[in-house]
Amino acid sequence: MKIFLLGYMGSGKSYIGKQLAVSLGYEFIDLDEEIEKKENSSIPEIFERRGEVFFRKIERQMLEEVIQSGTSLIISLGGGTPCYGDNMELIKQAENSTSIYLKLKVENLTERLFKEKDQRPLISHLEDKEKLEEFIRKHLFERGFYYNQSQHIINCDSLSPEEIIREIKSRLG
C-alpha cells in the first residue's frame, strides 16, 4: 500500500508522514528530500539557481520513480506536487494506493508558515503576515481544486499529531 500525503505548505505532510510511517512500520519518503538528494542541493538553492520550471521537472521525475518503487510506503509530497501537469492523475491512478489531504485553514497555515517561510522559496519574499495570509488565501483557492480530489480529506485544524495519525489509521480501516 502506498499512502500519499497532500496539502498546502505547512500542513504537516513531512512531519506527520514521518511519524505515520513509524507507527505503521512503513517506509517513509519525502519527495522534497529525494529531490534535494538527487540534485545535491537544498530546495531554496534549486529554485534560486535553476528556477521553478526545472524544480517541477525533477519533482515530476521523482514522483514517477516513487510510484514505480516498492510497497508499504508513506509519501509526503511537496505542496505543489499534485498541481502541475497531470501529476494528480498519476497519484490517483497509482496501483494499490490512497491519497490523504491534510486540510488546514488559511489562518493556521499563515501562523505556521510565518515562522518557517525562509525554507520555502514561493513565500520567502513575503515580509509581513498580512501579505503572507493574502498570498496563501489565493494560492490555496487555486490549489484546492487538486487537493480536493484526494480519497480522504482530514480537517487538521484542531487535531494534535497523534490525533491526525489515529484519524488516518481509522480511515485506512
Ligand SMILES: Nc1ncnc2c1ncn2[C@@H]1O[C@H](COP(=O)(O)OP(=O)(O)O)[C@@H](O)[C@H]1O
Ligand atoms: N498537527 C500539528 N500540530 C502542530 N504543529 C504541526 C502539526 N503538524 C506539523 N506541525 C508543524 O508545522 C510545521 C510545518 O510542517 P511540515 O511537516 O514541514 O509541513 P509540510 O511538509 O506540509 O510543508 C512544522 O514546524 C511542524 O512541526
Ligand SMILES: O=C(O)C1=C[C@@H](OP(=O)(O)O)[C@@H](O)[C@H](O)C1
Ligand atoms: O507548495 C509548493 O509549491 C512547494 C512546497 C514545498 O514543500 P512543502 O509543502 O513540504 O513545504 C516544496 O516542494 C517547494 O518549496 C514548493
Ligand SMILES: [Mg+2]
Ligand atoms: Mg514537506
